[in-house]
Amino acid sequence: MTRVRYSSLHVSPVRTAPSGRPGAYHVPVLLPEVETLFVGAANILDCTLGGGGHAAALLDRGMRVTGVDRDPRALAAARERLADPERAGQFRALLGNYADLEGAGLAYSELFDGILLDLGVSSHQFDDLTRGFTFREGAPLDMRMGTDVDLGADELLNTIDEVDLSALLRAYADEPRAARLAREIVRRRDRRPFATADDLVDAIRAVLGPRSGAPEFARIFQAVRIAVNDELAGLERALPKLRDRLTSGGVLAIISYHSGEDRLVKNAFRDWSAACICPPKQMMCTCRGEPLGETLTKKPINATDAEIDVNSRARSARLRAWRRV
Ligand SMILES: C[S@@+](CC[C@H](N)C(=O)[O-])C[C@H]1O[C@@H](n2cnc3c(N)ncnc32)[C@H](O)[C@@H]1O
Known part of the structure; x- marks a missing residue:
């Protein structure tokens, strides 16, 4: 069985998109809407x-x-695609986590007119069987987005405490039978450690019933991916740091695909747009008393039916934006 090791991410060649078409790596979601938000940047x-x-x-x-x-x-693929702007000094690519931009090599003092987050995984990452994100038959269970993640999905599922696993499935997958599924996973891994997508799919089927299918698998696999890559905690840590990297008038635009991500973004934008941030029970206002900026999207922007028709990935996309004053 193919197993992506931590170090192999550094050395394996970039698999080109099957069709070889530019853009086939991943079709960008809500592109005109993002371009509009960044007009003038x-x-x-x-x-x-x-x-x-x-x-x-x-x-x-x-x-x-x-x-x-x-x-x-991903960085290698983007560099190959954007080699001309890179040579012209218009583009640079940095390896790292957006929750630690300084670690990625960005100077503390560097500010931006527009900051974009398009969360989750790319179609290419998902389609590449060896990366272990998919529930396709025989695929390995890995799901690590990058070299900064230690435990793959198999190691996580084989070692996590049953109570923590149940909490994870409830919080990230909204799974009503989380406790039963966690118990089933632990029972099965005691017989034979989880190694492939089939192991997780079989456990899901055993608990959710033989008629469970792609929507259930996708939801549970996404929850495991979020845990493997510490995605929600990373986003929460990153949000105030990204806000502080905006120039005055700069726009932060975030596309999320999971309700937990969208909630974090919505609440952060609401708090930063409030005039007073004192605790509700405090009698007198002691905060700065001025909003840090304004939310540009009272409701999230969704993809149009036309976009969803050509790119089903856009279906769950929610775009929110905030401007610093
Ligand atoms: C949906 S894709 C972005 C696609 C891109 N907008 C495009 O048009 O091609 C998400 C990308 O974000 C990366 N990613 C996810 N979480 C990250 C994080 N915390 N720090 C840095 N990159 C991250 C993934 O590796 C993936 O390549």
Whole structure:
């Protein structure tokens, strides 16, 4: 069985998109909406560079782009695609986690007119069987986005405490039978450690019934992926740091695909837009008393039916934006 080891992420060649079409690596979601939010910006930080789809469009509009991704293979693919702007000094790519931009090599003092997060995984990461994100038959269980993640999905599922596993499935997958599923996973791994997607799919089927299918598998696999990559805690840590990297008038735009992500973004934007941030029970206001900025999207922007028709991934996308004053 193929198993992506931590170190192999550094050395394996970039698998080109099956069709070889530019953009086939990953079709960027809500692209015109993102371009509109960044009108007038000169200097963009794309925190989730992926295949460079959003970055390419923003470069075409004359903006300078710094791209960050925790996946070395995504970075290599984006560099290959954006080699011309890179040579012209308009584009640079940094390996790292957006929750630790300084660790990725970004100077503390560097500010941006626009910051983009397009969360989750790219189609390429998902489609590459060896990365272990998919529930396709025979696929390994891995799901690590980058070299900064230690435990793969198999190791997580084979070692996690049953109570923690149940909490994870409830919190990230909204799974009503989380406790039963956690117990089933522990029972099965005691007989034989989990190694492939089939092991998890079989456990899900045993608990959710033989008629459970792609939607249930996708939901549970996504929950495991979020835990493996510490995605929600990373986003929560990153949000205030990203806000503080905006120039005055700069826009933070975030596309999320999971209700937990969207909730974090919505609440952060609401808090930063409030005039008073004192605790509700406090009698007198002792805070700065001025909003840090304004939420540009009272409701999240969803993809149009036309976009969803050509890119089903856009179905669950929610775009929110906030401007610093
Ligand atoms: C949905 S894809 C982005 C696609 C990109 N917008 C495009 O148009 O090609 C998400 C990317 O973000 C990266 N990523 C996810 N979480 C990250 C994090 N905490 N730090 C850096 N990169 C991250 C993933 O490795 C993946 O390549």
